[in-house]
Amino acid sequence: xxxxxxxxxxxxxxxxxxxxxxxxxxxxxxxxxxxxxxxxxxxxxxxxxxxxxxxxxxxxxxxxxxxxxxxxxxxx
Numbered sequence: 001x002x003x004x005x006x007x008x009x010x011x012x013x014x015x016x017x018x019x020x021x022x023x024x025x026x027x028x029x030x031x032x033x034x035x036x037x038x039x040x041x042x043x044x045x046x047x048x049x050x051x052x053x054x055x056x057x058x059x060x061x062x063x064x065x066x067x068x069x070x071x072x073x074x075x076x
Contacts, residue, residue: 039051
């Protein structure tokens with residue numbers, strides 16, 4: 001009797017999903033892939049997909065924007 005091993009499949013995101021996370025246009029996500037900032041995987045139909053772990057890591061590497069409330073914090 002053959003035993004099938006179940007492999008974990010990492011979730012993939014569409015360009016629109018990645019764009020929503022970064023609050024950019026999906027075309028920007030495509031440019032990032034073309035420039036090597038983000039790895040894309042092509043589906044059999046030729047559509048791009050992105051590894052969720054890589055997208056999340058890139059998102060977390062971006063420093064949070066400063067807000068007006070940040071300027072009220074004491075320095076030093």
